[in-house]
Amino acid sequence: MTIVTTIVVLALVYASFAISASAGLGGSLLMVPTLALFLGSKEGVALAALLLASNNVMKIIAYRKTLPFRKAAFIIVMIVVGAAVGSTLLVEAPEWAVTVGIVVMFIASLAAERMDLERLQTGFAPLLAFASGASSGFSGTSGPLKGVAIRNLDLDRRHFVGAASLASFAGDATKTAIFADAELLGRNSVLIAIAAVPLMALGTWTGSTINRRAGEQTFAVLFWTVMAGYTVRLFVLLLD
Template identity: 55%
Template sequence: MEPYLLPVVFVAVFAAFALSASAGFGGSLILVPTLALTLGTKNGVALAALLLAANNFVKVFAYRRTLPFRKAVPVVVLVAAGTFLGAKLFVSAPERWVTIAVILGFGLAFLVETLDLNRFRRIGSPVLAFASGATSGFSGTSGPLKGLAVRALDLDRMHLVGALSLVSLVGDVTKTAVWTDAALLTGGDYLVALACVPLMLVATFLGRRFNYKIGERGYTGLFWTVMLGYTGRLLAGL
């Protein structure tokens, strides 16, 4: 990475962590394209997964009192299974395929969003959970599908953020483990993650504080703003 790009990357990292702590997800919306542009698609996606995994440990601790373990377990298990499969495919896939998969992932999310999911929320949640994991493991980001899968659990704002944090943690840790074993992530990448710990702590604190202040209605707006952000990335890639 060119030295002049470091400030841009660190700003993007901080913004991603703060958004993720506020909404429970959305960090990959900022981090994946930034690191993919600066490091290349595969290396950027892999490092983004490592950084988001580390940040999700901080998020889970921050929201430890509102973690809906019982309700979130089915989604967590399906996301982990889908992520493992997608991450394995990612290792052997040509870089161009991975780039196309990112665009197709958003396309799938866009199509899902046009369906009337209210009638089929309980049925659709497991399907979306597995699909979000597979998309995340293969392309590095699954925000829209993950958001829809967890929102279908009908949780209040704080428990929704807690569930999203749990699901994100499991998905990103799964990807990180697979890609470390495949040598896509090295000791140098882990040093970068360690250097970002202060950013994680500050950004998570600020994001959680913002979440507390905006209330249920404000959070609903933030949630769908993040969803629209993913859709915007889809349109930009067309």
């Protein structure tokens, strides 16, 4: 990648960290298409898992006073099992199938956001957690599924982000181990990962500050505008 391209990628990676730290979820929805466009779908998903797992360590530290270990334990276990299944499927799947999975999850996430499906209390938290991990393992993002599962725990805002951070770390760490064993990460991925380390702390601080002080309406508009553009671009790449 050129210097300009690398700067653009790192800027969007930073934005992903900030989104994730402010809402507890959603960072992968920006990071995965960004990395998939520049590195390819499989390597992009693999690098996103590594970066998000590392960033979740920062989030766990930031939200260390509001980590609901007991309430979230079963959700976390189901996400890990699902992530192992999904990421194993990704390793064996053709590149085009992974790209289709990414696009489908982004469209589903946008539809869920528009219809406010995240606020539904379904009572099927364990099943949703497994599906969340499996879809995240294959496409790089779980869309609204993880949010719905964690909402069933009936947590306040800070504890919700704490639970999401624990669950995301467990799932991303599982995926990273499987992807590393399959040797999906190339030289460019390693260099981006190293360059992104200081951005994790900065993005976590930014997101945590937003979580405490501001609403998310403007942030959501910007986020989904970027997402719509990337989804169109992924469609174009799929048709090439």
